[in-house]
Structure formats: C-alpha cells, structure tokens
Amino acid sequence: MKSRLIIGNLLNTAGLMLLITLWTYAFFIKIIDFNHYQNQMADQPFPIFFQGILTYGLLITEAIAAILLIIGKKLSGLILSLMLLIAFTIYILLILNGAFPERPCSCGGFISKMSWKNHLKFNLVLIAINSFCLYTMSKKGRRLAVTA
Numbered sequence: 001m002k003s004r005l006i007i008g009n010l011l012n013t014a015g016l017m018l019l020i021t022l023w024t025y026a027f028f029i030k031i032i033d034f035n036h037y038q039n040q041m042a043d044q045p046f047p048i049f050f051q052g053i054l055t056y057g058l059l060i061t062e063a064i065a066a067i068l069l070i071i072g073k074k075l076s077g078l079i080l081s082l083m084l085l086i087a088f089t090i091y092i093l094l095i096l097n098g099a100f101p102e103r104p105c106s107c108g109g110f111i112s113k114m115s116w117k118n119h120l121k122f123n124l125v126l127i128a129i130n131s132f133c134l135y136t137m138s139k140k141g142r143r144l145a146v147t148a
Contacts, residue, residue, distance in 0.1 A: 008136055015133040016069055019081050023066035029108035030059055040106035075137055082130045089123040092116055
C-alpha cells in the first residue's frame with residue numbers, strides 16, 4: 001500500500017512538472033516571437049474584434065495556469081489547465097472534422113510542427129495526465145478530510 005502511495009505521488013509530481021513546463025514553454029515561446037504568434041492568431045477563423053482578446057487572453061491564461069501550479073494553488077491550476085486543454089482539443093477536433101479550413105497552429109515551438117492528428121493525440125495524453133493529477137488531489141483531500 002505504501003509503495004502505491006509513493007508511486008502515485010511520484011506520478012502526480014511528474015504530471016504537475018510536465019504541466020508547469022508546458023504552460024511556461026507555451027507562454028515564453030509566444031512572447032519570444034510575439035509578431036509571429038500574433039500573425040498566426042490573426043489567421044484563425046475568429047471574428048476580427050475577437051482576435052486581440054483571444055491573442056492576449058490566451059497568453060495571460062497560460063501564464064496564470066503555470067503560476068497557479070508553481071505557487072501551490074494546484075487545484076485551481078489543474079482546473080484551468082484542463083479547461084485550456086479541452087478548449088484546444090475541441091478546436092483541433094473542429095479543424096479535423098472540416099468545421100474550419102486548416103489553420104496554422106499558434107502554439108509555437110516544437111508543438112506547432114505537429115500535424116493536427118498528432119496534436120490531438122498529444123492533447124489527449126495531456127488531458128489524461130491533468131485528469132490523473134486532479135484525481136490524486138481529490139483522493140488526497142478525501143483522505144485528509146476523513147483523518148481530520
């Protein structure tokens with residue numbers, strides 16, 4: 001039982017570190033080449049008035065997700081992270097199903113080099129990791145509540 005707890009804690013920590021790395025990387029890669037990111041966002045199938053809000057809102061939300069996870073607000077960070085991942089996954093599914101013409105991925109860095117199908121697989125793995133972290137947190141919370 002104790003070894004399962006240790007393994008669970010290690011997997012949870014690895015998952016959290018991966019998500020922190022993902023959101024930090026996503027934020028900084030866009031900031032480093034902001035003009036390129038902004039141009040890719042302008043090519044997305046959203047109304048023009050929404051592009052500025054989406055461009056800056058996405059950056060801010062990714063930064064907030066990373067910061068929440070870093071400063072120990074894990075539950076809030078994981079929920080925000082999961083919401084971002086689900087939103088991106090829905091967008092990818094819409095593209096793959098022809099709702100929008102193919103658009104450039106505005107993720108930046110190595111992630112933008114993936115095909116849309118590989119991007120979908122990548123996101124599904126991240127959703128599973130994020131969900132596992134949420135599950136283990138809720139399990140820990142229930143244990144603490146029972147012992148308190």
